[in-house]
Amino acid sequence: MSTASDTASAAPIIIIGAGLAGLTAAQALQAVGQPILVLEARDRVGGRTLAVPALPTSPAADSLDLGATWGWAHHPHLMQLLAELDISPLTQYSAGATAYETPQGVHRLPHPSGSAGYLRLVGGAAVLCRKLAEQLPASCLQLNTRVTRLRHLPEGNAVEVQALHSNSLCTYRAAAVVVALPPRLVAHSIAFEPALPAAMRQIMLDVPTWMSHAMKSVAVYEQPFWRVQGWSGFAVSQHGPLVEIHDASPLYSGLGALFGFFAAPHPLRAAPAAERQAAVLNQLVHLFGPQAASPLAYHELDWAREPLTSAPGDENPPLEVPLQGPALLRQPQWDGALLWAGAETSASEWGRLDGAVESGRWAAQQLLRQPKLDVGN
Known part of the structure; x- marks a missing residue:
């Protein structure tokens, strides 16, 4: 299974994770006509709401x-x-x-x-994600799809997304990607090409996973x-x-x-x-x-x-609970083609439902400000 587009502007924005942050970002983008595709590793939406x-x-x-x-x-x-x-x-x-x-x-x-x-x-709380998912066209949401690799394509500033969908390898082309998963889980489960900066990877490993x-x-x-x-x-x-x-x-x-x-x-x-x-x-x-x-x-x-939530180190409670996510996780990577969302990245209240919503809407706003997306044209 493979999907591709000739230009980044014709490709969808791919959102990895159908939890509250990912679906909030999807809702905001889809509402203004931006093509999107949400990839979720579980067989349900909701992430850490269940x-x-x-x-x-x-x-x-x-x-x-x-x-x-x-x-x-x-x-x-x-x-x-x-x-x-x-x-x-x-x-x-x-x-x-x-x-x-x-x-x-x-x-x-x-x-x-x-x-x-x-x-x-x-x-x-899972009703939030169910209602958000119901607002999306069925073709915009794909369950049982675990992303394994992201590759920045300099031509057109696009991103190639590799994933396993029901154990079959799939490749997608995205205008941009929003990673709406716990940072520590991402560090352990998704490969990046080119590699992310060392400081970014260390932050991803250090940030505790809410609920884990x-x-x-x-x-x-x-x-x-x-x-x-x-x-x-x-x-x-x-x-x-x-x-x-x-x-x-x-x-x-x-x-x-x-x-x-x-x-x-x-x-x-x-x-x-x-x-x-x-x-x-x-x-x-x-x-x-x-x-x-x-x-x-x-x-x-x-x-x-829960292997789709927690990674090594998450079994221990954090020594302290931050008020906000690390500033580095609010900085887009790959010339704006790679952004983060999730309660661990929030600037409002770390680790709460409110933080997940804020982070998803923030990521969508950052993308909609990019001229290359040319929304509505």
């Missing part, structure tokens, strides 16, 4: 986040996108006491939950029984295996859900799934009582074991 049905028969509105989850009212780029997509966020339940678990026991802290003001989306060290588990119950007991569902633990727990209950069905983050690292992350689930439920019983012992369903996902 929601699963609460129960096998649950409607989409009851889906629960196993990936990126929250936004906040002070996130302008996310709030603008929600308005454009006609999505109303819901405020995470936070009324009631906080549970604080220490080796000495569970302490009931009557002050407001530490998750007050957190915003979630009905059906999970995280492991989430979710227990689903017939109802949010902890609320009746005066708990908010928010808990912090010095004991584990979950170090932070939140009320993730769906809005409409009446089901209850508690989700938590595993400690990173934690030996249980390498244990059999049944052993890990038993440890989580034992902890929830310790925190919220015997009703926690019998969930209707249990879900979990370790992002460090």
Whole structure:
């Protein structure tokens, strides 16, 4: 399979990655008539947003986040996108006491939950990417396509893209490329010809991947029984295996859900799934009582074991979380034909949904300012 064009201006802009940043860039470019092609290695859109049905028969509105989850009212780029997509966020339940678990026991802290003001989306944050993808012509999105090499073509200042599509080698020609993947993953999985500057490659290796060290588990119950007991569902633990727990209950069905983050690292992350689930439920019983012992369903996902997200070194949490991405990742390469997007590159708020949206729109704006694209002509 091969696609080619005689000139860069006739070729599409290729966006690598159909997560929130990549699809945001695609939306902005496609809206002004710029030909685009989004290549995604997974068999789904969404990247690090992923929601699963609460129960096998649950409607989409009851889906629960196993990936990126929250936004906040002070996130302008996310709030603008929600308005454009006609999505109303819901405020995470936070009324009631906080549970604080220490080796000495569970302490009931009557002050407001530490998750007050957190915003979630009905059906999970993955609904953002689904709605963005639905706005694109079907021919603009290709799943199961893993990019392996980018080559700068001096003639016409184009980029040759090599990829594996369902294990078949494909070659594409692009007017420009937006790499909307975690920088560390790119450094380990995509070859560049000519090679990127040494400083750029080092930055790519050094930047931690948002979500990569995280492991989430979710227990689903017939109802949010902890609320009746005066708990908010928010808990912090010095004991584990979950170090932070939140009320993730769906809005409409009446089901209850508690989700938590595993400690990173934690030996249980390498244990059999049944052993890990038993440890989580034992902890929830310790925190919220015997009703926690019998969930209707249990879900979990370790992002460090997701090879299309994480690379070597990502299993460890970052020593510090930057406020913004490195300035070098905001500098186009290859005479403007190669740009970066993704939450790790954002100048707004690093690693958040808001940062992903900002970075995708920034990349699109940079490309649309380039005369060679000649949009609309």
